[in-house]
Amino acid sequence: MSNIVAIPELSILEWVDGLLRNTGEYVPGPIDILKVNDFLNLRLHDYDLREIKKEVAPGEQLELRGILDINEKAVILDINEPNLHRKLFSNGHEIGHYVLPTHREILYQCSELDMKQSTHDIMEIEANQFSAHLLFKGTLFQEYTRDFHEAASTTVSHIASQFETSLTSTCRRFIESTHLPAAMLVLNKDMEGSVWVAYTVVSDEMRKRYFSSIGSVGEAEELFANAMAATALEPHTFKVTIKYGGENSHLFKCEFFNNTYQAIGLITPVL
Numbered sequence: 001m002s003n004i005v006a007i008p009e010l011s012i013l014e015w016v017d018g019l020l021r022n023t024g025e026y027v028p029g030p031i032d033i034l035k036v037n038d039f040l041n042l043r044l045h046d047y048d049l050r051e052i053k054k055e056v057a058p059g060e061q062l063e064l065r066g067i068l069d070i071n072e073k074a075v076i077l078d079i080n081e082p083n084l085h086r087k088l089f090s091n092g093h094e095i096g097h098y099v100l101p102t103h104r105e106i107l108y109q110c111s112e113l114d115m116k117q118s119t120h121d122i123m124e125i126e127a128n129q130f131s132a133h134l135l136f137k138g139t140l141f142q143e144y145t146r147d148f149h150e151a152a153s154t155t156v157s158h159i160a161s162q163f164e165t166s167l168t169s170t171c172r173r174f175i176e177s178t179h180l181p182a183a184m185l186v187l188n189k190d191m192e193g194s195v196w197v198a199y200t201v202v203s204d205e206m207r208k209r210y211f212s213s214i215g216s217v218g219e220a221e222e223l224f225a226n227a228m229a230a231t232a233l234e235p236h237t238f239k240v241t242i243k244y245g246g247e248n249s250h251l252f253k254c255e256f257f258n259n260t261y262q263a264i265g266l267i268t269p270v271l
């Protein structure tokens with residue numbers, strides 16, 4: 001078993017762009033994944049992946065979402081996966097393993113099920129990056145979002161329906177790509193009712209002009225409840241002054257909505 005050298009994300013993006021151009025998919029809108037599978041001569045199968053189990057550590061099982069059989073040129077997806085976004089993402093992930101040269105080389109030697117953990121970890125991250133770029137149409141996404149002059153939840157909702165991607169991943173990708181100052185706050189709630197910040201994403205422009213991490217914008221439990229009663233098209237909206245960098249403060253607009261199980265907050269400066 002050989003070691004893998006990590007591929008820079010920019011190179012992964014180049015591979016995705018090449019594939020999109022070759023399949024006529026370098027256009028705004030949802031990815032036609034079947035077209036991409038066809039172009040690569042990859043056959044798609046549904047299978048009950050619960051029957052295949054990989055032990056990660058003693059007693060611990062890894063949940064399999066997809067398998068690439070490189071010799072048979074086949075992608076096998078879990079028949080039990082009800083979430084179509086996730087299934088699409090898994091297909092993109094396996095395409096990544098198939099297309100990226102270092103992955104191919106290793107997968108010819110051993111399957112994902114029996115390779116070294118460190119190699120597996122790197123390949124998983126890269127295949128996930130590949131899939132996310134594929135679903136959001138590579139560099140085209142940045143060109144596409146350049147035309148939006150407002151980072152609002154309605155904008156995110158519009159892009160998500162345009163690309164047929166989930167609200168959460170769309171909001172995240174939008175903030176990572178936009179030239180506008182914007183930040184995203186994702187809140188989780190546990191069985192006991194405690195709410196906490198799962199993660200935040202801050203755009204480059206937000207970081208440059210204001211701050212690189214978001215503090216509190218309100219009482220977490222209350223925000224979560226309000227977000228759960230709202231939608232991206234009709235978000236729970238309020239304004240709040242946020243202090244940053246010691247002496248500075250600015251007025252920000254907060255829009256909260258949900259993805260059915262998490263609260264998503266979009267924070268933009270009031271200009």
Ligand SMILES: [Zn+2]
Nearest residue numbers: 112123124127
């Ligand atoms: Zn994988």
